[in-house]
Amino acid sequence: MPCLNLSTNVNLEGVDTSSILSEATSTVAKLIGKPEAPAAYGELVSIGGLNAEVNKKLSAAVADILSTKLSVPKSRFFLKFFDAKASFSYLLGVIGSIYKVFNIIQLMDNIIK
Template sequence: MPCLYITTNVNMEGVDTDPFYLEVTKAVASIVGRPQNLVMVVLKGSIEIVFGGNKEAAAYAEIVSMGGITKQYIELISLSINPTHFILKVFDMQALPLPSKL
């Protein structure tokens, strides 16, 4: 199951995040080639993040999937965050070696 986990210092209080979740879920499903009902999206806002010594809008995200990961994930985040203040950790489980039979 693909999972996109986003942490940001953007204040999310009072923001209707439903359109964001729908758009990102659809995009992740399309990019990794999985059905939308198997995509998990987690968004944590209003978290204390300091980037480069200041508290400007920033985000840290992790994507975990079994294949299908491309550089398009950075384009998924539409939180008005400068791309230089956005870090994306990618974990492709398909790239891992198969477990030993020992």
């Protein structure tokens, strides 16, 4: 089940992204010998609360939703779990605070000029 994720800094206004993604998906599937049948991939990040029992229940529940709403067979759904440590969140909070302070300094600098 290949899952191609693409990101770009190119302005996509007026671009037919659907045809680009369709062609890229077909190319990937062909070159690695995998089907283009409906499939889904997800990532779940949580600070605590994840374990083998919970992950199994989460996978089943989300697979049911995707099967019902998108006709993605449960056997073609993959959910990746990541139990983040609270200390990582603190680090991200500090980085976010530094970024906000930097933006305020830039704003004040622009006002002074």
